[in-house]
Amino acid sequence: MRPSRWLGLLAVVLALAPFALPPFFLQLLTEIAIVGLFATAFNLLMGFGGMVSFGHAAYFALGAYAPALLVKRAGLPMLLALPAAPLVAAAGALFFGFFIVRLSHTYFAMLSLAFAQIVFTVIFKWKALTGGDDGLLDVWPPALLKSPAAYYYFTLAIVALSLAALHAIVASPFGYALRSVRENPRRARFIGINVRRHQLVAFVISGAFSGVAGGLFAFYNGSVFPDFAYFTKSFEPLVVALLGGVQSFFGPLTGAFGFKILEWLVSRQWPVYWPLFLGIIVVLVIVVLPQGFVGLAGGRRLWSRLTSKA
Amino acid sequence: MSGLSVGMFLFLVSVGMSLIFGVTRIVNLAHGSLYMVGAYLMVTLVEVLPDRSWSFWLALLLAPLGVAALGGLIEMGLLRRIYGRDPLMQLILTFGLILVIGTLVLLAWGPDNKSVSRPEALAGSVQVFGQPFPSYYLLVLGLAPAVAVGLWLIFYRTRWGMLIRAATVDREMLGTLGVNVAALYTQVFVFGSWLAGLGGALAAPTVAVALGMDGDVLTTAFVVVVIGGLGSFAGSFISALLVGLLQSFGILIFPAVSIVLLFAIMAIVLIVRPWGLLGRPEE
Numbered sequence: 001m002r003p004s005r006w007l008g009l010l011a012v013v014l015a016l017a018p019f020a021l022p023p024f025f026l027q028l029l030t031e032i033a034i035v036g037l038f039a040t041a042f043n044l045l046m047g048f049g050g051m052v053s054f055g056h057a058a059y060f061a062l063g064a065y066a067p068a069l070l071v072k073r074a075g076l077p078m079l080l081a082l083p084a085a086p087l088v089a090a091a092g093a094l095f096f097g098f099f100i101v102r103l104s105h106t107y108f109a110m111l112s113l114a115f116a117q118i119v120f121t122v123i124f125k126w127k128a129l130t131g132g133d134d135g136l137l138d139v140w141p142p143a144l145l146k147s148p149a150a151y152y153y154f155t156l157a158i159v160a161l162s163l164a165a166l167h168a169i170v171a172s173p174f175g176y177a178l179r180s181v182r183e184n185p186r187r188a189r190f191i192g193i194n195v196r197r198h199q200l201v202a203f204v205i206s207g208a209f210s211g212v213a214g215g216l217f218a219f220y221n222g223s224v225f226p227d228f229a230y231f232t233k234s235f236e237p238l239v240v241a242l243l244g245g246v247q248s249f250f251g252p253l254t255g256a257f258g259f260k261i262l263e264w265l266v267s268r269q270w271p272v273y274w275p276l277f278l279g280i281i282v283v284l285v286i287v288v289l290p291q292g293f294v295g296l297a298g299g300r301r302l303w304s305r306l307t308s309k310a
Numbered sequence: 311m312s313g314l315s316v317g318m319f320l321f322l323v324s325v326g327m328s329l330i331f332g333v334t335r336i337v338n339l340a341h342g343s344l345y346m347v348g349a350y351l352m353v354t355l356v357e358v359l360p361d362r363s364w365s366f367w368l369a370l371l372l373a374p375l376g377v378a379a380l381g382g383l384i385e386m387g388l389l390r391r392i393y394g395r396d397p398l399m400q401l402i403l404t405f406g407l408i409l410v411i412g413t414l415v416l417l418a419w420g421p422d423n424k425s426v427s428r429p430e431a432l433a434g435s436v437q438v439f440g441q442p443f444p445s446y447y448l449l450v451l452g453l454a455p456a457v458a459v460g461l462w463l464i465f466y467r468t469r470w471g472m473l474i475r476a477a478t479v480d481r482e483m484l485g486t487l488g489v490n491v492a493a494l495y496t497q498v499f500v501f502g503s504w505l506a507g508l509g510g511a512l513a514a515p516t517v518a519v520a521l522g523m524d525g526d527v528l529t530t531a532f533v534v535v536v537i538g539g540l541g542s543f544a545g546s547f548i549s550a551l552l553v554g555l556l557q558s559f560g561i562l563i564f565p566a567v568s569i570v571l572l573f574a575i576m577a578i579v580l581i582v583r584p585w586g587l588l589g590r591p592e593e
Contacts, residue, residue, distance in 0.1 A: 099577045117529040118573045279409030286403045
């Protein structure tokens, strides 16, 4: 089947899901959609730009806190507050990214992690505004969107729009210029591509859509906490993208599906052990698979053939 | 004065991180976790050992050794298999170790904050420039420079130190000359872990020993190492002092933004001299 048919089939299945599944599974699917968007936004950097951020939780958290604060402190309704999520996250990504894209590889990863820790610390310490450790509670969507099915549809619509936008960006001339920057920054510069500017733009776009994911999650969760910016959260899109495959656009989405199902299965039984489990999976995959993730390339190639047009 | 002592803890942790990076080219993100394990081991050892005047000192000796052993296990069991791979894979691996160690510490010691009481001899305070100053910090102020001098002697006066310095410059050449580089990596990682454990064990009586301390220390040590220059030993010392003083005074002057100030300085250093104050530029 052609990719567009797969997508059509998927859309029909997802649209009909609320009629077949109990609310719990709708919530799980909502979470999968949010994490999928987060990981896809992250993968714009890692898969297409060759930049690995260890601090994407910062933009997720900015996107979660911005609308939550507007609702709690300024009394705005959710639908007016939500657009603040990508805007504030993009502003944060622009500010931090300006410094981060000046570095490469290890330094890039480390500086992004350090900036995320600043965001975490500021949220944690600024009790008057953010509630500090207690977070902000009662951040619910309006009555119309409050049921699991309604919020599921809402999330699905926003995530689908965001993914379409991201896919258009990846398929655009900008997307191809970004790939060339990933493959060989020096040659990219020779043919007149402003490497840093492309990296920064990609960083800001990635941050903005991570913010959308954060905003959606805030109202899904009904509360926001400093943990959203903690470095373990930054690990999530990384693992999801690696599990699903970084070469294809839809890899992180499939990764999100597997990741959340696994998380649900493990933490239903032993909630405390989930980070341990996750850490061990990561360590084992890196150490035991002789060629690292290249060893998974067969499966990944299969997926990219199935799902990607690019 | 307390700024100086904070700087000393930071020095112990960050010099280990810097050393490991200098030789193995691995940014050990689990370094903060090793520090945390050092502090928790201190908690347990002080509880378990008989209540004598020497038991604190014995614990202070044993806890870092325990962390060094853990570091050895990590290096030989895991890291050794992935040298020469994409540096990002190494980063992700040590990131995974943060999760594993963090959860294991939670399971072993529980979620509640712990504390270690200072040894009796150093429980009081002394007058320094007319200000009361906890005498335990004097120990830190004395011990860390002693470690610094010791490190300097090791690096510049022993054969092992010469090999380490050679490894930071050109590892392949060192291997070609017949030096067992793999063994050197292990020794350096164990030594760096010991330093992290020593920092954690020394810090245990001055802070609440809690689960979040790995991330806090990792971030601050990272700032120190970046400002000083990854792989530079003197750079770590100077920038640890700088950051320690800055943190203490920053908290007095603008409590809310002191950490932001810290990162602002790091950002400036990264823009002007990405390789740090005393580091070497990347080729």
